Amino acid sequence: MPSWLLTQTGNHAHRLVTDEFASVQARGYHYRLLATLEEFGPASQAALGRRTEIHVSDMVATVNELAGRGLVERAPDPADRRRNIITLTDAGTRQLRVLEERLAASQEALLAPLSAEERQRLTALLSTLLDHHDRRPDAADSPSR
Amino acid sequence: MPSWLLTQTGNHAHRLVTDEFASVQARGYHYRLLATLEEFGPASQAALGRRTEIHVSDMVATVNELAGRGLVERAPDPADRRRNIITLTDAGTRQLRVLEERLAASQEALLAPLSAEERQRLTALLSTLLDHHDRRPDAADSPSR
DNA sequence: CCGAATCGTTGGGTCCACTAACGATTGGTG
DNA sequence: CACCAATCGTTAGTGGACCCAACGATTCGG
Numbered sequence: 001m002p003s004w005l006l007t008q009t010g011n012h013a014h015r016l017v018t019d020e021f022a023s024v025q026a027r028g029y030h031y032r033l034l035a036t037l038e039e040f041g042p043a044s045q046a047a048l049g050r051r052t053e054i055h056v057s058d059m060v061a062t063v064n065e066l067a068g069r070g071l072v073e074r075a076p077d078p079a080d081r082r083r084n085i086i087t088l089t090d091a092g093t094r095q096l097r098v099l100e101e102r103l104a105a106s107q108e109a110l111l112a113p114l115s116a117e118e119r120q121r122l123t124a125l126l127s128t129l130l131d132h133h134d135r136r137p138d139a140a141d142s143p144s145r
Numbered sequence: 146m147p148s149w150l151l152t153q154t155g156n157h158a159h160r161l162v163t164d165e166f167a168s169v170q171a172r173g174y175h176y177r178l179l180a181t182l183e184e185f186g187p188a189s190q191a192a193l194g195r196r197t198e199i200h201v202s203d204m205v206a207t208v209n210e211l212a213g214r215g216l217v218e219r220a221p222d223p224a225d226r227r228r229n230i231i232t233l234t235d236a237g238t239r240q241l242r243v244l245e246e247r248l249a250a251s252q253e254a255l256l257a258p259l260s261a262e263e264r265q266r267l268t269a270l271l272s273t274l275l276d277h278h279d280r281r282p283d284a285a286d287s288p289s290r
Numbered sequence: 291c292c293g294a295a296t297c298g299t300t301g302g303g304t305c306c307a308c309t310a311a312c313g314a315t316t317g318g319t320g
Numbered sequence: 321c322a323c324c325a326a327t328c329g330t331t332a333g334t335g336g337a338c339c340c341a342a343c344g345a346t347t348c349g350g
Contacts, residue, residue: 004248005271006255007162007173010155012278015307017152018336027336028152046297055339060299082297082346110151113277118270125259125267126150132258133157156337163305172305191328200308205330227315227328 016110020102026095029054029062030071031103034096037072037088044083071095161255165247171240174199174207175216176248179241182217182233189228216240 021027032052037043040051045063049056063086066072071092077083088096111119159173166172177197182188185196190208194201208231211217216237222228233241256264 005268005275006155006158009271009274009278010151010158011306012274013151013155014337022336029337044297055337056297057299057301057340058338080297080347084298110274110278113273114270118273121266122270123150125263125270126154128258128263129154129157129255130150133154133255159305160338167304174306189328200306201329202309202331203307225316225328229329 013106013110016106017103020106021099024095024098024102026099029058030066031096031099033059033062033066033086034071034088034092034099037086038093038096042085042087044077044080044085046083048086066092158251158255161251162248165251166244169240169243169247171244174203175211176241176244178204178207178211178231179216179233179237179244182231183238183241187230187232189222189225189230191228193231211237214240 018027021031029052032054033048036048036052043051045059046056048054049059052059054062063072063074063084067074069091070089073087073089074084075087077085111122114122163172166176174197177199178193181193181197188196190204191201193199194204197204199207208217208219208229212219214236215234218232218234219229220232222230256267259267
């Protein structure tokens with residue numbers, strides 16, 4: 001029963017990652033947000049929500065937490081006063097490096113029993129699945145715009 | 146980043162399964178418990194907790210829910226009055242059949258983009274991972290007993 | 291100009307995993 | 321036998337990740 005296997009291994013993966021992150025008082029959302037900020041640069045919360053797939057209402061809390069620790073800065077956008085522009089600080093960048101280390105560590109722990117080749121195959125298969133399910137939400141012919 | 150892929154696909158899998166189960170007012174724990182009862186027969190809650198890896202405190206709620214709907218029976222063990230013996234009822238067996246159907250359906254949805262061969266490979270890889278991580282909790286040389 | 295859309299925010303709710311504490315019962319050891 | 325340790329079931333509460341509905345403020349398009 002593959003979906004059982006998937007949810008279970010997904011669970012293990014999740015636990016490993018979560019534990020590693022917890023050891024530096026972080027959680028998944030923090031990493032996702034910091035990483036996205038570094039990759040794409042400052043952006044509004046809504047834009048970040050779309051890119052990270054973090055729900056906009058959770059984004060509020062996440063930004064609160066990170067801003068409270070000085071890892072990001074939240075500033076109103078002068079060009080559009082509805083928006084807050086979130087910027088990665090230097091401390092945020094340093095924290096991101098730490099989280100990346102942790103992530104790599106849990107990766108290693110997770111995939112320990114697999115050869116390099118097997119890891120690649122697994123990654124490829126999972127990518128296929130993800131691609132498929134990420135595309136699905138869009139219907140083909142919506143007359144929007 | 147494989148652990149990202151795993152948690153994400155695990156997520157999709159989880160959502161698909163959860164939604165299917167929800168359509169018959171069930172959730173993962175219900176299926177796990179019912180399936181385990183059918184496979185191993187009646188058992189105490191603690192024993193079921195060990196087999197299903199459902200935390201003993203969640204087991205209480207799960208059994209409450211299932212017993213409330215007549216899908217299992219909870220009876221005190223005459224041989225050990227600390228224990229409750231949980232038994233699968235006929236209605237429980239029927240419900241299990243329904244859940245199995247739902248599970249198969251979400252399975253199909255999940256693995257749609259994969260060929261039969263690929264599915265097998267994925268299953269094999271995930272099994273390897275699960276095996277490894279299920280074994281780990283035990284140390285090798287504990288001098289107990 | 292006015293209605294529609296977007297943005298941030300608040301406050302909820304679900305599922306799954308887990309922790310801490312407790313009374314009741316049982317078993318083993320001194 | 322008495323007593324302590326372990327087990328069983330239960331209650332109550334935590335936390336992460338995901339998601340929904342509604343609101344005021346602002347901006348945009350016709």
